[in-house]
Amino acid sequence: MTLAAAQISQFGNLEQTLDLLSRDFVQQALLAIALLGLLGGILGPIIVARQMSFAVHGVSELSITGAAAALFIGVSVNVGGVVGAVIAAAVFGFLGNRARERDSVIGVVMAFGLGLAVLFMTLYGRTGTGFALLAGQVVSVGTAGLTAISITTVIVLIGMAIIYRPLLFASSDPRVAQAAGVPMQALSIIFAVLMGLACAQGVQIIGALLVMSLMITPGAAAARLSSNPAVVIGLSIVFAEVAAVGGLVLSLAPGLPVSVFVTTISFVIYLICRFAGPRIIASRSGDRTPRELKPAV
Incomplete structure (x- = not known):
């Protein structure tokens, strides 16, 4: 391709992107x-901080079980996905309160839930719907989907504002928090349900396979740069927005799936923070190792 042809192609892609926007x-x-x-x-x-990355994966997968059950009985897929995710998250929060038990509980429940999802999809008779739940349908969110994610965002923000301080205490130093009378199991269940609501909407928008790219990677990257909880959350939000919005915009011109760009941007951000983080923290504090929240036990 000549330089002139490349410039014309680039202009066409830009024009196409602006038209789509x-x-x-x-x-x-x-x-x-x-x-x-x-x-x-x-x-x-x-x-x-609470070592719940596997739980995000489990909740996202079990949201598909709820959605498949909703398809089978003829009700809203979004409602079914939310119900499935919330039930799964509550079970994980109740049975997997301790970190050493969490992975086995998630594995057991997820295996059973995915078996049910296969059953419901087989009875429904349309396997393409299952693929849509795995890969997401970001460009077909619609008014109903936008309303659902907006309501979920308000609920999660209010919930986190109420429980954030004791939850941070319980996450950073669980033994001391328990000795101080912090309701550990109640916080675990409430946070798991809030996470389940977010994951359920994530499955509807970007699919179960991509939920971790926005629910885990930005937070993991931000934790490499600072030990200040407020700074970590601020950076995590910035990283997540860059990956989410940037990935969607970049996907418009070449017509590639949005997942390619969202996951790539998230991964690049994590790699940069992973290798630059220790140097940044060392330059500020004189310590050569990054300070992060202690994991829950």
């Missing part, structure tokens, strides 16, 4: 994925 369905998708990025940025640092 003016469409209502793309604007709805941008707002929805931006709200999802906000949720991931806020929840991510606590998820990482």
